[in-house]
Amino acid sequence: MKLLLWAAIGFIVVMWLLRSNKVSSAGHASGTSSTANKDKLIETMVQCAHCGVYIPASESVTAASGKVFCSDEHRLKHVGP
Ligand SMILES: [Zn+2]
Incomplete structure (x- = not known):
């Protein structure tokens, strides 16, 4: 039962990391909403x-x-x- 819980936590962490990676790379290439954020940064x-x-x-x-x-x-x- 404990192992399953850790597996679930690991899965969530991996998904979260993948999602944050995707967001940053999409913003780097071209995006609609992320471009506005980029303009604020620059x-x-x-x-x-x-x-x-x-x-x-x-x-x-x-x-x-x-x-x-x-x-x-x-x-x-x-x-x-
Ligand atoms: Zn000058």
Whole structure:
């Protein structure tokens, strides 16, 4: 009886692992609902107005003029102190 219980638990764990693997691989290839989740994970990339490098929006520095820069140094170079 105990062996049967462990077999059932093992089966559930294997099924759970297979399912989670399937979900992640499907999301990697192409999916309908998983693509939306992926878009949330991938941050918006912005281009530095000074050197043209692409940086995540959260790491960018926005000047008063609305232009985006990769660093405060480039913002100062472009706008002036
Ligand atoms: Zn820059």
